Amino acid sequence: MNERDLQFERVEVSVTGLDCADCARHVKDAIEAIPGVLEVEILFSAQKAAVILDPAKAGLEDIRRAVKDAGYSIRKPEEGIAAKATFGGKFTRQILTLFGMVFGVVLFAAMVGEWLGLFEVATKLVPWPAWLAVILAGGWPVFWNVVRATAKGRITSHTLMTIGMLAAVAVGEWAAAILVVFFMRIGDYVETFTAERARRALKDLTAMAPQTARVERDGAEVEVSVTEVMVGETVIVRPGEKIPVDGEVVAGQATVDQATITGESMPVEAGTGAKVFAATIARFGSIRIRTLKVGADTTFGKVIKLVEQAEASQGEVQRLADKFSGYYLPVVAVIAILTFLIGRNPLATAAVLVVVCSCSFALATPLAMIASIGAGAKRGLLIKGGKYLEALNRADILLLDKTGTLTLGQPKITDIVVYGSFSETEVIALAASVERYSEHPLAEAVRSRAKEDNIPLLDPEEFKAIPGQGVRAVVNGRVIAVGSRRMLSDTNFVQSADQLEAQGKSILYVVCDGKVAGVLAAADTLRPEVPSALAEIRNLGIQTIELLTGDNERVAAPLAKKLDLQYRADLLPEDKIAIVRDYQSKGNVVVMVGDGVNDAPALAQADVGIAMGAAGSDIAIEAAHVALMREDWALVPEIFQIARRTMGVVKLNLVFTALYNVAGMSLAALGLLPLTLAAALQSLPDIGILANSSRLLRRKI
Known part of the structure; x- marks a missing residue:
C-alpha cells in the first residue's frame, strides 16, 4: 500500500x-x-x-x-453485485413502437398544420397566457436546469433550444414554441432510452448474480442474503440453483454451467476439491462449498466492477470527441448569431439553435464501446476499456508466450536420465519435493509423475525461486536445485541432453549438493485450435507474429517451425519487456498473449496484454488489458474482430453525426428548415447512433 x-x-x-x-x-x-x-x-x-x-x-x-x-x-447503493435489467426484450420493442407512433403522429400534425397555416389561426384564437401556461408546464424541468446551468456559467444543448423557443415566442409563434418544447422533452426521453439500451449488456450481466445463499449455521440450513455470507462458511447448492460464492467443493458432485464466467456453453463436472465460481449454475447434482470469496471479491464481482470501470480507459477517438463536444455549442451559438445578422430571420436563427445535437458527438464512441465491452463480458471476454479496442484495431505486432499459452500448459515427464549413484525414483522424489508448492507447469508435471509412481514427498525448506532459471530448496538436509541449463552454469556445471532437446522437449536439471543427479525431459501439447487461430489472425492483416519463450532454442525451434513463427528463446522476464519496448519505440502497436502470471510484466508493458484462462486468477485479471476467461485460442482472433467491428461502428456514428449537424444547420440557416421540423429532427442522431451501436449487442461475438 x-x-x-x-x-x-x-x-x-x-x-x-x-x-x-x-x-x-x-x-x-x-x-x-x-x-x-x-x-x-x-x-x-x-x-x-x-x-x-x-x-x-x-x-x-x-x-x-x-x-x-x-x-x-x-x-441509495444497491445491495450485492446485482442490478435488475431494464429496457429489455419485448418491453423495449413495445416502448420503441409506441414512441415511434406518437412521434410520427405529432410530427405529421405539425407539418400539415404549418403547411395549411393552422398554427397562425390557432395563435389568433388562443390567448397568449394559455400558450405561456402550456409552455411552462411542459418545459419547466428543462428551463429550471437551464437557469441553474447558466448561473454556473455552463452552456448546454438545452440552453440553445430554450433560446430558440424564446425566439419563437418573441415573434409570436406560440404553436411553434410549444412544439419545440414537446420535441425537447421527446429528445430527453430518446437520450434516456439510448443510454439504457447501451447499458443493457451490463445490466443483463449483473442480473445473473444470485441474491440469496443457503448457508449451514449451527447445524441447520439458513437462507440469507449473499451480502451476509462470510468467508469460511459452508454453502449448500441444490440442482438448478446458482452458486452464490467463489469456493471449493467439500462434498457432493454437480454438473456446473460456467457460461456466466467463461462464456463456454459446455458444462463441467465439479466434485470434491473442485473450484467453483459465483453466478454459475449447478445444473445437475448437489454440492457443499467452502466459501473462499464473497460479493465483489468473487471472480464474477471483479468482472462486473471492471466492466463498469472499463469506459474510464478512454481511447484517443473518445477523448477527441469529448473535447470537440465541449467547443461545439459555442461554435453553434456563433453560427446562430451570424445567421441572424446576415438574414435578419429570427425563426431561421431559432432553427439553427434547435436542430443541433451536441450530445451525439460525445455519445458516438462510448455507446459502441459499452455495447462491445458488455456483450464481450457475457462471452467470457473481459475488455478493460475502449482504448484497448482502439489499440487492437491498430495492432501490427503479436507476441506469444509458449507454455500455458500456445501449449496446454500440462506437460508430462517423458524421459528420466540419472547420473552417478542416483536412481530414477530418488531423482523424481528430490525434484518433486523442491517443486512441491511451485505453480509452474513443469513443476506440476514433476509432481504428477511422483504421484503416478507413488513416491512420497518431503517438505522443502529455504525455498527460493530464481526468475528465468529455476528453484532451489533444502530437502532432508540436502541443497537441491531444479531448473534450466542457465542454473547449472551459475553453479559451474554444464550438462546437456541434446537428443532430448532436439525433439522439442523441455529439460529440467536436478542438482543435489552441487552434483548433477539427473535430467528430466517433459513434453507439452500444442493447443489444437492454435494453427487455425493464427491463420485467422494473419488473414486480419497481422503478419509479424513472434514466439517469446524462456525455453532454450532446441525446444522453441520445432514449435516455431510447425506454426511458421519467428521466435526468440532463453528469455528472462526482463528480456520480454525489453522486446516489447523495442517494438514500441519503432512505432509499432504491440499485442502480447500470455498466461497472465509469469508474463504479467510483459503483458502490462504491451499496448494490449491478453491473458489466457483468467477465470479465478486475480493476477491474470489485474495484469492484462484483455482477459480471456477460458483457455480457448479461438477467442484471440475474435478479440481482433470485435475491435474492428467496434471501431467501424464508431466511425460510422461520427460520420453520420457530422453530416447530420452540417446539413441541419445549413438548411436552418438558409431558412429551408422550419422550426418545428428542426425540433423534431433534433433526436435523429441519437436514434441513429442507438440503432447502429445496437448491432454490436445483437450480433453474437
Whole structure:
C-alpha cells in the first residue's frame, strides 16, 4: 500500500439521470469543485461517479450536495453485485413502437398544420397566457436546469433550444414554441432510452448474480442474503440453483454451467476439491462449498466492477470527441448569431439553435464501446476499456508466450536420465519435493509423475525461486536445485541432453549438493485450435507474429517451425519487456498473449496484454488489458474482430453525426428548415447512433 492509498480513499456513488454527455460533464465538474477531491471518473454505463478524495476534507455528504446543486441526485447503493435489467426484450420493442407512433403522429400534425397555416389561426384564437401556461408546464424541468446551468456559467444543448423557443415566442409563434418544447422533452426521453439500451449488456450481466445463499449455521440450513455470507462458511447448492460464492467443493458432485464466467456453453463436472465460481449454475447434482470469496471479491464481482470501470480507459477517438463536444455549442451559438445578422430571420436563427445535437458527438464512441465491452463480458471476454479496442484495431505486432499459452500448459515427464549413484525414483522424489508448492507447469508435471509412481514427498525448506532459471530448496538436509541449463552454469556445471532437446522437449536439471543427479525431459501439447487461430489472425492483416519463450532454442525451434513463427528463446522476464519496448519505440502497436502470471510484466508493458484462462486468477485479471476467461485460442482472433467491428461502428456514428449537424444547420440557416421540423429532427442522431451501436449487442461475438 503506497502513500496515496493511505491518504486518500475511493468513493463510488450512483447518480440518477446520467443519460447524456452534458449530464456526465456537469456532474464531474460539480464534484471536482469540492475541496479535497483529487480525481473524478464518470462511469456512464453503470450510472456512477467514482471519486478519489481526502476524507479529512471531503465526504459523501459534500458529494451529495454538489450533485444536487448540479441538478441530479444520488441513489441509495444497491445491495450485492446485482442490478435488475431494464429496457429489455419485448418491453423495449413495445416502448420503441409506441414512441415511434406518437412521434410520427405529432410530427405529421405539425407539418400539415404549418403547411395549411393552422398554427397562425390557432395563435389568433388562443390567448397568449394559455400558450405561456402550456409552455411552462411542459418545459419547466428543462428551463429550471437551464437557469441553474447558466448561473454556473455552463452552456448546454438545452440552453440553445430554450433560446430558440424564446425566439419563437418573441415573434409570436406560440404553436411553434410549444412544439419545440414537446420535441425537447421527446429528445430527453430518446437520450434516456439510448443510454439504457447501451447499458443493457451490463445490466443483463449483473442480473445473473444470485441474491440469496443457503448457508449451514449451527447445524441447520439458513437462507440469507449473499451480502451476509462470510468467508469460511459452508454453502449448500441444490440442482438448478446458482452458486452464490467463489469456493471449493467439500462434498457432493454437480454438473456446473460456467457460461456466466467463461462464456463456454459446455458444462463441467465439479466434485470434491473442485473450484467453483459465483453466478454459475449447478445444473445437475448437489454440492457443499467452502466459501473462499464473497460479493465483489468473487471472480464474477471483479468482472462486473471492471466492466463498469472499463469506459474510464478512454481511447484517443473518445477523448477527441469529448473535447470537440465541449467547443461545439459555442461554435453553434456563433453560427446562430451570424445567421441572424446576415438574414435578419429570427425563426431561421431559432432553427439553427434547435436542430443541433451536441450530445451525439460525445455519445458516438462510448455507446459502441459499452455495447462491445458488455456483450464481450457475457462471452467470457473481459475488455478493460475502449482504448484497448482502439489499440487492437491498430495492432501490427503479436507476441506469444509458449507454455500455458500456445501449449496446454500440462506437460508430462517423458524421459528420466540419472547420473552417478542416483536412481530414477530418488531423482523424481528430490525434484518433486523442491517443486512441491511451485505453480509452474513443469513443476506440476514433476509432481504428477511422483504421484503416478507413488513416491512420497518431503517438505522443502529455504525455498527460493530464481526468475528465468529455476528453484532451489533444502530437502532432508540436502541443497537441491531444479531448473534450466542457465542454473547449472551459475553453479559451474554444464550438462546437456541434446537428443532430448532436439525433439522439442523441455529439460529440467536436478542438482543435489552441487552434483548433477539427473535430467528430466517433459513434453507439452500444442493447443489444437492454435494453427487455425493464427491463420485467422494473419488473414486480419497481422503478419509479424513472434514466439517469446524462456525455453532454450532446441525446444522453441520445432514449435516455431510447425506454426511458421519467428521466435526468440532463453528469455528472462526482463528480456520480454525489453522486446516489447523495442517494438514500441519503432512505432509499432504491440499485442502480447500470455498466461497472465509469469508474463504479467510483459503483458502490462504491451499496448494490449491478453491473458489466457483468467477465470479465478486475480493476477491474470489485474495484469492484462484483455482477459480471456477460458483457455480457448479461438477467442484471440475474435478479440481482433470485435475491435474492428467496434471501431467501424464508431466511425460510422461520427460520420453520420457530422453530416447530420452540417446539413441541419445549413438548411436552418438558409431558412429551408422550419422550426418545428428542426425540433423534431433534433433526436435523429441519437436514434441513429442507438440503432447502429445496437448491432454490436445483437450480433453474437
